[in-house]
Amino acid sequence: MNAIKSKNDLMSLLIKALKANGLKITEKRQILLNVFLKNPDIHFDFDTLYQEAKKEWPHYGVATLYRNLKIFVDKGILSENIIGTKKYYELKMFNKKKIHAHLICKYCGSIDEYYSPDLIKYIKMIDNKYDFDVYYGELNFYGICSKCKKTPKNEKH
Template sequence: MQHERANKVFEMLKQKDYKVTPQRKEILTLFLKKDGEHLSAEEVYRVLQESHPEIGLATVYRTLDLFAELDVLQKLSFDDGKNRYELNDSEIHHHHHLICLNCGKVLEFGDDLLEALEEQITAKIDFKIIDHKVKFYGYCSGCY
């Protein structure tokens, strides 16, 4: 499955006249291995330095921005001063994020409890909702 997803991304890069560089391959592979995690550029850089010390932080930032622009990754802000990225899975409607105010851990909550609210808004206000983002702040089980 990871191989298929990677090939789709590489094919899309080629179609849009972007090179499939070794650095881009490594960054995508990392996100495929850590699917469901929310990684900052610095975390990506630290992990890659262990096996690929030639990859620079600027390359990581540029690649993450490119992947976000191409909807390969979703760029997220949890109000902690840094962006985090996760694989963009268009087959999952919504999930919400739970952010620990102590350790910074980000958990996902997959139930979409807002569908009924979206339907009510659409019916009452004649407003077509295409997306929503919800963040919950609190303390994880390791911190409270």
């Protein structure tokens, strides 16, 4: 099997997935998907995602974004994670790290992902013990990132 090499290849696969789910391929959906493809490692909150979509097309609407996010989450293209009081979205479809942990800094709000084969082994142990098949999951850990640890305490948010 050939490796997927470009953003265009990924967009083609996303378009096929939309069609397979009976969805129309609109310019606004492609703009939204393109934002995720340009930034595959970013967890977008709604406001940031909205600003990025508007950079692509200045008339991108709030209702359109809400509607398309819901559709993409329902169809398994994006994942929606609630971290604290905010929802964050990430491209789920091509995420090789289906089961991973989010490391969330309580000061700056940065979100990093942690993935380890040991984490997968532990999940498989849970699968066997409870006869439960885990397909996807996230864990959220809250703490202090290395950058904030280096910041003097009186300068932290």
